[in-house]
Amino acid sequence: MKLAWSPERASKAYIDTVQACVVSRESGVAEFISAMAAGWNSQLIVETWSQGGAMATSVGLAVARSHTCGRHVCVVPDERAGSEYAERMGEAGVAAAEVVVGEAEEVMEGLVGVEFLVVDGGRRDFPRVVRLAKLSSKGAVLVCKNACSASNKGLVWRSLVAQAQAQARGSRRVVRSVFLPVGKGLDMAHVSASSASAVNPSPHRWIKHVDQQSGDVHFIRT
Template sequence: MDWSPDSARNAYLDTVKLCNQQENNCSCSTTEPESKEFISALAAGMNAKLIVEVTPEASSSTIALAAAARQTGGKLVCILPEPRLDKSQKVIDDSGLNDMVEFKTGDPVDVLPNYENIDFSLVDCKTDNYANFLELLDVNPTRSVVVADNLAEGRKGLEGHVKGMENKGKVRSMKHPIGKGMEVTMIGKSNDATWKRNQSKGSYSSRARGGSGKKGGGKSKWVIKIDEKSGEEHIFRMT
């Protein structure tokens, strides 16, 4: 899957518009402003078809991932532990993204094994059992991304270890100062998913393809610049 700067940009703009519309009358849980645009652009830019989110209830991150699915022609599966869908369904109804989202209710431990070769997944780590959810993800070994969101209070993500990927490809995890703490893990072939961290002024870099894009919202903005020669993607936080 090649990086598509156009899809990333369109998903970002779509997310900004939809979440701004939702802001005044949304009773859903709040996501840090800069994180929702980031995950939407990331999922759309990598052309994710199967997107899975594990969350207590639908939020702006659900809207962001659904917006990404609309750009890629994919599908978002939103797994909720509670059987009642009233609030979560309203979030998606109001955003007009019904066709992009499939809600599944029940214990994520039981639901997650039904999905294989996931291209992009996001696990809300505010839940006590989040480590088990991360371990159960069946990722696309060719190229995929796992986001562990809300890693506050010393909580840990995958830290480079993905079940089933031992000796099968490259796995790199990076923590970003986004929202309340976010780990992004990229999985893929060794020549396609090489991520490294640039220690200069808090910037981060990853191996990708394409052009450049801009992400932003709230108090800060995320600017992405991809070196066309090396394929290295630099992510900078602008405050």
């Protein structure tokens, strides 16, 4: 199986996000990300958040989760940030995500089957977060917000995905990646479903068969 796109679900999440946070200051970032997460019916949505950070994207992801009935996880560096996140989500009138406290690159080890990942390009650790993400076998969508201010200007999705899957079974590829001038920049990539057939592929063999009556020689490929 692989991720399947639903325009109807995406549209509903987009509209609900507009109504939930009346976003105008972030140039549509929250609405767009919400629509993408819901449209792909993401069952495990993961985001990173730091104390004092903007809340619109988190609200949008919470709205998306309500449409997919999946799991929404927010990774924060400490308890203080977790408390602020929960409080501000409550003020926004939406259900807070499941808060996981710890260093992002360490926490990612325990989150298996990520289908939608949002990282902040303003954080120096975001490349490591992506590399350590255990993506779903059905595929995943990776989003880097604030990409214009990314501390690592050499972000290349293909190399990060290759490193992330170096020890995994099967193979992956970046189906498409794009940079959008929305807000402070959105860098996105759609990663394909894993393919176990790429591991130890069975070689084709030719079998020679001679018809005993006619003497004709046939070659059969298996």
